[in-house]
Amino acid sequence: MIQDSSAPRKRRGGSDPKTETSYQRVTNLLRTEILAGDIPLGGRLTMTAIADRFGVSVQPVREALQQLEGEGLVEMIPNHGARVRQLDRNRLVHSSEIGEALECYLARQFAEEASLSSLRQLEALQVEHDAAIEAMDWARIDAANRIFHRFINTHGGNVEAADLIARYYGLSEGLMNKHGRDKAFAERVRAEHHALLEAFRRRDPEAAARINAEHVRGTVAAVLAAYEATKR
Amino acid sequence: MIQDSSAPRKRRGGSDPKTETSYQRVTNLLRTEILAGDIPLGGRLTMTAIADRFGVSVQPVREALQQLEGEGLVEMIPNHGARVRQLDRNRLVHSSEIGEALECYLARQFAEEASLSSLRQLEALQVEHDAAIEAMDWARIDAANRIFHRFINTHGGNVEAADLIARYYGLSEGLMNKHGRDKAFAERVRAEHHALLEAFRRRDPEAAARINAEHVRGTVAAVLAAYEATKR
DNA sequence: TGTTGACACATTTGATACGATCTTGCATCG
DNA sequence: CGATGCAAGATCGTATCAAATGTGTCAACA
CATH class of the missing domain: 1.10.10.10 (Winged helix-like DNA-binding domain superfamily/Winged helix DNA-binding domain)
Incomplete structure (x- = not known):
């Protein structure tokens, strides 16, 4: 069986959407x-x-x-x-563990390597998150939250890891949207984001990883509560 | 084009009730x-x-x-x-980062939660790994190495994470198999496994995570060397 | 004579229709 | 009340056609 190992010919000049299959x-x-x-x-x-x-x-x-x-x-x-695919309790926990491991790693990396301008951009993103919470607009809050974390996760260039995280959190996010959340939850998320920013400013990788871990665990606890609520 | 009628067209029915599609x-x-x-x-x-x-x-x-x-x-x-899918240098690094993040998390978990009998089982697996290195039989070494790590990774029950690790390492393993490895590499892996066991015995999660991170980085460095070697 | 352009052919992928097989729900009968 | 058989619907696999891409040849031109 002969395999074609020829050099990859120039494919798709520029952004060529052509027709999607x-x-x-x-x-x-x-x-x-x-x-x-x-x-x-x-x-x-x-x-x-x-x-x-x-x-x-x-x-x-x-x-x-x-x-x-x-x-x-x-x-x-x-x-x-x-x-x-079903999200039973076990799978929910396992998915959150995967997300926690990856996000902590990426947060640690961000604390070590992020430039000052990157940090400023992240702070700007958090301003939007704060404003969304002020307005208590959950659609805006969720969007700003996603953007905030994705900025951290993709900063090192590892989009594969960021996509994995998004995939494993996506299903539980839908679950959260169904079941309501309260203002206290939003405020806690906000506080954790600010603590994370503070750790980044101090360039403290360990603190960043620890805060992110707590952040994930708090979120998954809320999701679990929502999950148990839908069970009945 | 006429289809060959001697081919087993009907594999449904008969002897195998649980037919795979x-x-x-x-x-x-x-x-x-x-x-x-x-x-x-x-x-x-x-x-x-x-x-x-x-x-x-x-x-x-x-x-x-x-x-x-x-x-x-x-x-x-x-x-x-x-x-x-190609494994360029970037993707190789990113895959190893994913593997490192997940494996460190699972190693830390193992150090915290593993029972004594689990630890004994892991030690038994390492005996086989040592023997394989003694014999310098790379097929045996690789198999024992896979089993050793998979035992740690699946111990907490998070098979999804273990499968992810296996998937992301699988491609680079094939690359290692093509390019040769030397005895020094095997000895270093052996030493790191024993250090990991020692950390588990002490129930020291931080040390376990650190040793595993070094283990992954050392391995990926070897893979990168093999990769650069195949480039020419 | 060497290069470039265009046309046509061959190969491969993309999609549809159709037949075969399997599962399931429901009615019937013991 | 439980087992059996039938019918409806969904999935699985093949054949076939249409569209797109890559390649090779040939002619025109500098």
């Missing part, structure tokens, strides 16, 4: 719907229905579901169909 | 081939060739490739084809 479109649409919580956890995903809804054939839908299974978002049972 | 079989076979390094990094994966090789149609192959893309092992370019 059907399975790509279906994949992206389904992923956003799942992460937004539009489709409930454990909800069935019948191929014919999805194909009908998006106006494509069944095969692109199958390929999209396969890819999403590879990403860990859906679960496919042979000859039975696809479901949005 | 075609796309599952193709997915598993391709995954093991890629992780074993049988297909070189960046090697093209033409659907028709794979379909012909496994005696199935093109669609199951497409679904298998989609799933492997979701897992991060394969890269698909629209209208252009699928390739085994």
Whole structure:
């Protein structure tokens, strides 16, 4: 079996969106719907229905579901169909552990390597977060929170790790959106963000990692409470 | 093109009640081939060739490739084809960072929570590793090394994290297998394993995490050397 | 004579339709 | 009340066609 190891020919001059293939479109649409919580956890995903809804054939839908299974978002049972992957208590804890390990590592890295201008940018992002909390606009709060953490996580250039974190938190975020949160929770998040910023200013990696760990654990505790609440 | 009718068309029915679907079989076979390094990094994966090789149609192959893309092992370019995902220098570093963050977390957890019998089991596994190094049998060494680390990683029950680590290290392992390793490397790994065991015995989470971090960094340095060697 | 451009062919991927198989829900019968 | 069989619906796999990309050849031109 001969493998083609020729040099990668110049592909795609510049940003060439051209036409998106059907399975790509279906994949992206389904992923956003799942992460937004539009489709409930454990909800069935019948191929014919999805194909009908998006106006494509069944095969692109199958390929999209396969890819999403590879990403860990859906679960496919042979000859039975696809479901949005369940988030039982164990998986929730395990996902948060993965997120904690990765985020602490990246926060430590940020504390060690971030330039002063990066720190200033992060502080600016937190200003928006504070304002959103002041207005108690949960959509704004969540968006600002995501941007804040993603800025830290992608600073070292490791987008793979940042994507992993986003993927493992995405499902539980949808769960939080369903169940309400209160002002006390928002205030605690705010305080932790400021403590994190203070650790960055002092260039204290250990403190940054510790604060981030507490931040994750507090958040997952809230998610668990929301989860238990939906159980009944 | 007429299909060969002598091929086993009907594998349904009869002897095997729990039949694996075609796309599952193709997915598993391709995954093991890629992780074993049988297909070189960046090697093209033409659907028709794979379909012909496994005696199935093109669609199951497409679904298998989609799933492997979701897992991060394969890269698909629209209208252009699928390739085994490249491991450039950046991605290698990023993968090792992910592995380091996760493994350190799990090692710390092991040091905190492992029972005495678990520690005894781990010591027994290291005896096999030592013996393999004594014999300088690289297949045995690698197998023992994998088992040793997997025992630590899965001890807390977080198989998702352990699978992530295995996935991100799998590709670079194939790279190491191609390029040779020397006895000094094996001896250093052995020493680090024993240091890790000692930290576990002392129930010292910080030391365990630190030793594991050094272990990962040393290994990735060796992989990087191998990588640079294959570049020419 | 060497380079460049365009056209046509071959190969590969993308998508659809159709048949076969499996699961499931429901009714019927023992 | 439990087991069996039938029918409806969904999934799995193949064949086939359409679209896009890469390659090779040939001719025109400096």
